[in-house]
Amino acid sequence: MTRRRLPEWFVLLLPAIVVIAAVVLIPLIFSLYSSFTPYKLTRPSTLWRWVGTYNYEKILTDAKFWAAFGRTVLFLTVVLNLELLLGLGIALLMNRVTWGQRTLRTILMFPMMFSPILVGFQFKFIFNDNIGLVNNVLQSLGSDAALPWLVDGRLAMFSIMFAEIWMSTSVFAILILAGLFAMPRDPLEAAKVDGCTPWQTFRHITLPFLMPFIYIAMTIRSLDVARAYDIVQIMTGGGPARRTELLWTLMSRTGYVDARMGLANAMGYVSILLSILFTIYFFRKLSAARAEIGMAG
Amino acid sequence: MTEVNLANVTKDYGSVRAVHGIDLGIGDGEFVVLVGPSGCGKSTTLRMIAGLESISGGEITIGGRLVNDLPPRERNISMVFQNYALYPHMTVRENLGFSLRIAKADAAAIRTAVRDAADILGLNELLDRKPAELSGGQRQRVAMGRAIVRHPDVFLFDEPLSNLDAKLRTQMRVEIKKLHQRVGNTIIYVTHDQVEAMTLADRIVLMRDGHIVQVGTPLDLFNAPVSTFVATFIGSPPMNLIDGTATDDDTIRLANGLVVPVPASARGLLQAEQKVQFGFRADNLMPAGHAVQEDGEMAELDLTVTLTEPLGTETLLFTDVAGTEVQAKMLNPRPVRPGETLKFHLMLDKCHVFDAISSQAIRS
Ligand SMILES: Nc1ncnc2c1ncn2[C@@H]1O[C@H](COP(=O)(O)OP(=O)(O)O)[C@@H](O)[C@H]1O
Numbered sequence: 288m289t290r291r292r293l294p295e296w297f298v299l300l301l302p303a304i305v306v307i308a309a310v311v312l313i314p315l316i317f318s319l320y321s322s323f324t325p326y327k328l329t330r331p332s333t334l335w336r337w338v339g340t341y342n343y344e345k346i347l348t349d350a351k352f353w354a355a356f357g358r359t360v361l362f363l364t365v366v367l368n369l370e371l372l373l374g375l376g377i378a379l380l381m382n383r384v385t386w387g388q389r390t391l392r393t394i395l396m397f398p399m400m401f402s403p404i405l406v407g408f409q410f411k412f413i414f415n416d417n418i419g420l421v422n423n424v425l426q427s428l429g430s431d432a433a434l435p436w437l438v439d440g441r442l443a444m445f446s447i448m449f450a451e452i453w454m455s456t457s458v459f460a461i462l463i464l465a466g467l468f469a470m471p472r473d474p475l476e477a478a479k480v481d482g483c484t485p486w487q488t489f490r491h492i493t494l495p496f497l498m499p500f501i502y503i504a505m506t507i508r509s510l511d512v513a514r515a516y517d518i519v520q521i522m523t524g525g526g527p528a529r530r531t532e533l534l535w536t537l538m539s540r541t542g543y544v545d546a547r548m549g550l551a552n553a554m555g556y557v558s559i560l561l562s563i564l565f566t567i568y569f570f571r572k573l574s575a576a577r578a579e580i581g582m583a584g
Numbered sequence: 585m586t587e588v589n590l591a592n593v594t595k596d597y598g599s600v601r602a603v604h605g606i607d608l609g610i611g612d613g614e615f616v617v618l619v620g621p622s623g624c625g626k627s628t629t630l631r632m633i634a635g636l637e638s639i640s641g642g643e644i645t646i647g648g649r650l651v652n653d654l655p656p657r658e659r660n661i662s663m664v665f666q667n668y669a670l671y672p673h674m675t676v677r678e679n680l681g682f683s684l685r686i687a688k689a690d691a692a693a694i695r696t697a698v699r700d701a702a703d704i705l706g707l708n709e710l711l712d713r714k715p716a717e718l719s720g721g722q723r724q725r726v727a728m729g730r731a732i733v734r735h736p737d738v739f740l741f742d743e744p745l746s747n748l749d750a751k752l753r754t755q756m757r758v759e760i761k762k763l764h765q766r767v768g769n770t771i772i773y774v775t776h777d778q779v780e781a782m783t784l785a786d787r788i789v790l791m792r793d794g795h796i797v798q799v800g801t802p803l804d805l806f807n808a809p810v811s812t813f814v815a816t817f818i819g820s821p822p823m824n825l826i827d828g829t830a831t832d833d834d835t836i837r838l839a840n841g842l843v844v845p846v847p848a849s850a851r852g853l854l855q856a857e858q859k860v861q862f863g864f865r866a867d868n869l870m871p872a873g874h875a876v877q878e879d880g881e882m883a884e885l886d887l888t889v890t891l892t893e894p895l896g897t898e899t900l901l902f903t904d905v906a907g908t909e910v911q912a913k914m915l916n917p918r919p920v921r922p923g924e925t926l927k928f929h930l931m932l933d934k935c936h937v938f939d940a941i942s943s944q945a946i947r948s
């Protein structure tokens with residue numbers, strides 16, 4: 288009797304396969320499966336009831352879900368664009384600094400070193416309507432209205448965006464700064480000789496060169512912001528009255544507070560579509576921009 | 585009319601002075617080449633003219649207008665850079681038309697100008713390519729095309745050929761010269777290659793350590809170098825220099841006791857016992873029977889050949905005069921074996937004498 292031996296490459300890859308299966312594949316399959324059941328954490332037996340696409344149909348007609356979806360898209364759009372503008376501005380300024388630039392770069396990274404939870408607490412305090420820093424400053428400047436920063440829906444959304452931007456603008460700044468460092472100097476000088484004003488040089492030469500770096504930052508940040516959870520949870524908990532509810536706070540509420548895990552997982556799969564679409568979009572833009580400046584590949 | 589004038593122009597980088605008070609007048613339509621060893625301040629000077637470096641002292645005028653504080657875009661110059669400096673995200677067509685687009689020329693005018701430049705430089709097939717899809721020589725052409733579309737007052741070239749292989753370099757050199765004959769603009773051209781300088785220039789400006797050493801036509805510099813530096817920098821092979829001492833009867837005693845007459849141009853200018861360097865070019869030391877026929881004073885030397893470099897129409901012979909290795913030239917060459925001793929003619933009228941301490945030429 289001959290023992291069949293596994294091929295060597297397979298044996299060598301086996302540990303990796305096992306680990307990936309354990310941490311990625313199985314949870315993925317499990318969560319996908321559970322999104323087709325009415326699985327409730329409090330009643331494990333519900334895991335074995337197949338309800339087909341019931342959860343997905345429910346989501347499609349759920350106004351709360353679509354409100355959170357829309358709010359997340361809005362949040363993404365505003366935050367990414369502002370971070371881009373601020374990050375670009377900071378990087379351009381930093382690029383002109385000749386003295387102490389390393390120190391400045393390190394300082395720039397500080398916000399990224401804090402846990403988002405702590406950033407949430409910090410801004411929860413800063414924007415608190417009674418004891419918060421902002422209102423105190425406003426009052427000492429003579430305004431007597433205590434603005435309800437975290438209570439009014441619009442203001443609360445603004446406050447959360449502010450915290451998110453404060454924490455992560457440096458991602459853009461650092462990546463764009465890397466682009467500026469890599470930028471060849473000759474074309475800039477050629478443009479000056481060709482008659483460009485500083486603004487025209489930036490617009491026609493610098494910016495096209497930075498676009499790939501900007502799209503990389505966009506991709507990273509869009510994935511990051513699309514799963515925004517901690518800051519929102521700490522600052523407003525998605526409230527008041529769900530007016531700052533984003534996809535992930537809604538999902539965690541559905542899954543853990545309402546204990547409807549099957550539904551929450553279905554929401555997860557729908558919202559991942561959002562991230563995938565953003566990623567595809569930015570990757571397309573990225574390779575177009577790379578081809579544009581001759582970095583094709 | 586576009587003259588360029590530099591008056592006492594200096595450039596300091598921090599406490600280091602890179603250019604020491606240069607005075608230079610360049611005439612309308614003149615082709616001037618700044619040449620010198622690497623690091624002597626050629627690019628810095630050119631970039632100050634372009635407006636890419638600030639001017640630490642002195643004045644630069646272009647067409648009579650003081651430009652010290654004008655940005656490059658207001659100087660009406662074009663520049664061709666060593667690394668081409670093409671815009672990587674634009675096609676050749678866009679590269680060529682960019683300056684006109686910035687100047688808000690209308691589309692038809694841009695098309696015509698781009699087509700004309702492309703015709704002159706043979707770029708018609710390449711107009712829709714990006715710089716990454718071009719060879720070095722083609723990029724160089726585009727860089728030149730970009731400089732000429734705008735009809736600037738002055739062209740500035742900073743070592744435009746140094747990234748090309750030898751053959752292409754020779755070819756492009758000819759094209760640049762043709763271009764100048766065709767458009768007739770003032771050109772200031774920087775290179776470290778004396779061959780480029782000799783072949784292209786109406787006038788050469790030889791620089792060293794931030795100073796101008798000599799200004800003149802290529803033949804001026806070749807025939808009447810003001811110092812040993814010029815004598816060895818210009819011309820290939822470099823001028824042979826032999827240590828010697830002046831005597832009081834119009835001769836120079838070379839290191840090993842060999843005595844040669846003082847060349848006519850330096851006669852009467854030497855003091856007895858003055859330490860000198862005696863210089864002559866390979867073209868002026870030739871084996872008897874293989875030399876150009878010339879009248880004038882000659883010295884006859886018997887020399888042993890140590891090495892030969894056949895070049896076809898001539899052969900360079902390495903030999904030894906008074907303990908110094910020198911190069912001689914053999915016309916209509918026949919094979920020569922190392923170790924062979926030949927009778928050489930040294931054309932004294934073409935020899936030079938330099939002061940050994942100051943290295944300056946002694947010439948009436
Ligand atoms: N940006 C700079 N900062 C400091 N020193 C410089 C700078 N650019 C050039 N130099 C110095 O100035 C001198 C002249 O340089 P350059 O004009 O580039 O020489 P080259 O004749 O080779 O073109 C060199 O000694 C160089 O080290």
Ligand SMILES: [Mg+2]
Pocket residue numbers: 626627628743
């Ligand atoms: Mg240089």
